[in-house]
Amino acid sequence: MAPWIERQLGFLESARASLARRWARTLVLLAVQALLVFLLGSLFLLAGALRREAAATLAGAPQVILQKRLAGRLDTVPPGALEALGPLRGLRAAHGRLWGFHFDPVTGATLTVWVPAEPMDPGTVRVGSALAALRGWGPGDRIALLDARGEPRPFRVVEVLPPSLALAAGDQLFMGESDFRGFFAYPEGHWTDLALEAGNPKEARTLAAKAVRTLPGTRAVLREDLVRAYGTILDWRQGLGLAALAGAILAFAILAWDRASGLSAEERRELAVLRALGWDPGHLMALKGWEGALVALGAFLGGYTAAYVHVFHFGGGLLEPLLRGGSAFPARLALAPGDTGPTALLLLALAVAPAAAAALVPTWRAAAGEPSEGMRP
Amino acid sequence: MPRSTAWTLGTLGLLALAFALTWADGARLRRRSAPSQAAAAAFAARHRLSALALFAGAPHTRQPGLALPPDAIQDHPVPLDRFPIPCPPHGSLD
Numbered sequence: 277m278a279p280w281i282e283r284q285l286g287f288l289e290s291a292r293a294s295l296a297r298r299w300a301r302t303l304v305l306l307a308v309q310a311l312l313v314f315l316l317g318s319l320f321l322l323a324g325a326l327r328r329e330a331a332a333t334l335a336g337a338p339q340v341i342l343q344k345r346l347a348g349r350l351d352t353v354p355p356g357a358l359e360a361l362g363p364l365r366g367l368r369a370a371h372g373r374l375w376g377f378h379f380d381p382v383t384g385a386t387l388t389v390w391v392p393a394e395p396m397d398p399g400t401v402r403v404g405s406a407l408a409a410l411r412g413w414g415p416g417d418r419i420a421l422l423d424a425r426g427e428p429r430p431f432r433v434v435e436v437l438p439p440s441l442a443l444a445a446g447d448q449l450f451m452g453e454s455d456f457r458g459f460f461a462y463p464e465g466h467w468t469d470l471a472l473e474a475g476n477p478k479e480a481r482t483l484a485a486k487a488v489r490t491l492p493g494t495r496a497v498l499r500e501d502l503v504r505a506y507g508t509i510l511d512w513r514q515g516l517g518l519a520a521l522a523g524a525i526l527a528f529a530i531l532a533w534d535r536a537s538g539l540s541a542e543e544r545r546e547l548a549v550l551r552a553l554g555w556d557p558g559h560l561m562a563l564k565g566w567e568g569a570l571v572a573l574g575a576f577l578g579g580y581t582a583a584y585v586h587v588f589h590f591g592g593g594l595l596e597p598l599l600r601g602g603s604a605f606p607a608r609l610a611l612a613p614g615d616t617g618p619t620a621l622l623l624l625a626l627a628v629a630p631a632a633a634a635a636l637v638p639t640w641r642a643a644a645g646e647p648s649e650g651m652r653p
Numbered sequence: 654m655p656r657s658t659a660w661t662l663g664t665l666g667l668l669a670l671a672f673a674l675t676w677a678d679g680a681r682l683r684r685r686s687a688p689s690q691a692a693a694a695a696f697a698a699r700h701r702l703s704a705l706a707l708f709a710g711a712p713h714t715r716q717p718g719l720a721l722p723p724d725a726i727q728d729h730p731v732p733l734d735r736f737p738i739p740c741p742p743h744g745s746l747d
Contacts, residue, residue: 288662292658293657326707329707332690332694333693333705334697336693336698337698385709386709386715388704388715390704392699393701394700440689442706444694444706445696445706446706501718502716505718506717573665573668574664577668577671581674581675584675588682600707610689612685613679
């Protein structure tokens with residue numbers, strides 16, 4: 277075995293023995309650091325995965341959505357608006373959309389009711405998997421929902437959408453146009469908003485500006501705006517999570533600072549004895565470096581792996597309510613990680629930097645003095 | 654090599670292996686989720702959907718990109734969903 281490796285193995289054994297002598301303190305430090313890595317890792321991994329899922333699903337959203345405003349509030353799009361947009365250059369297709377919110381008193385949830393592109397038989401609905409699971413609905417079931425007049429309106433469930441569409445439509449209710457207009461007492465010929473498709477997707481912004489000029493009093497929302505809106509909310513809620521964890525991070529920083537600002541009497545004696553036995557400062561630094569590395573690497577590897585398993589195999593249940601907010605029935609999502617490299621690097625730096633400071637700075641100070649100073653009681 | 658050193662290195666090695674496995678598992682999950690993501694995007698495109706079941710707590714969070722800035726306040730005077738940045742940037746295309 278090469279002498280260098282042999283020497284490092286010797287340092288490693290000494291570091292392990294030193295940590296084992298102070299096993300209680302080592303265990304607490306390891307647990308606190310691993311817990312911090314776990315919490316921060318869960319937060320970053322979960323937010324990243326949700327952002328990725330949202331962007332992937334919204335890749336199919338309309339390129340431009342045109343909304344009508346009246347006195348600063350959203351209003352329905354009146355009849356004739358689609359025809360007015362027809363001659364616009366660069367417009368490939370324009371469709372009216374019908375959707376609305378329905379408060380379900382049984383679950384206390386707000387459902388989105390949507391009219392699909394394909395026609396549906398009157399009196400039938402298709403429901404998302406999360407909604408069906410919560411209400412116990414299945415294909416063929418007869419259900420009743422309170423309409424805009426407060427009257428129960430019967431529907432027959434013809435399809436429960438698969439769980440793979442949980443994010444796109446997990447808690448949605450699809451019904452035909454005539455049912456929708458009857459259910460909400462929606463004015464005939466009006467649309468909730470308009471979905472526009474540009475011939476050239478790169479021209480969507482130009483098309484949106486033209487559409488707004490053609491239909492004054494409207495505002496256009498691009499697909500990229502939708503993605504950005506979800507990203508902004510996730511950033512905002514992730515920031516709230518970080519603020520909530522700030523106390524823990526601060527406590528850990530204080531702990532690291534306390535360690536960095538001085539060694540215990542026992543450690544000083546130990547280093548002085550080693551110095552007296554002929555160890556030079558470089559050896560002592562290597563010894564303490566190994567001690568810090570064992571704790572920091574153990575905490576990082578354990579904490580990160582636990583965070584990964586928590587998010588991608590248990591749905592991130594501990595932090596999901598923080599990032600997704602309260603809901604009567606949050607649709608369970610099968611998440612997949614995106615690029616986790618930056619998160620892993622950040623957590624590694626967070627685990628190693630304080631440990632390095634805590635291990636090396638006081639050792640360097642102690643090693644610079646005379647051995648006899650450290651052995652004094 | 655002393656047995657205790659081997660045990661320490663073995664434990665670190667196992668943790669490193671678990672860490673490496675998260676990357677392999679991540680690649681597997683990405684491969685597995687690709688078809689369902691494509692199906693979800695196709696479903697959204699077919700029905701011109703824009704409401705994700707992501708933040709289902711309040712009407713203004715159902716389709717945040719289409720909500721107006723005061724919508725959150727309308728529901729609750731001090732909502733945490735009152736984002737610091739208006740989204741989307743409403744002024745740009747008005």
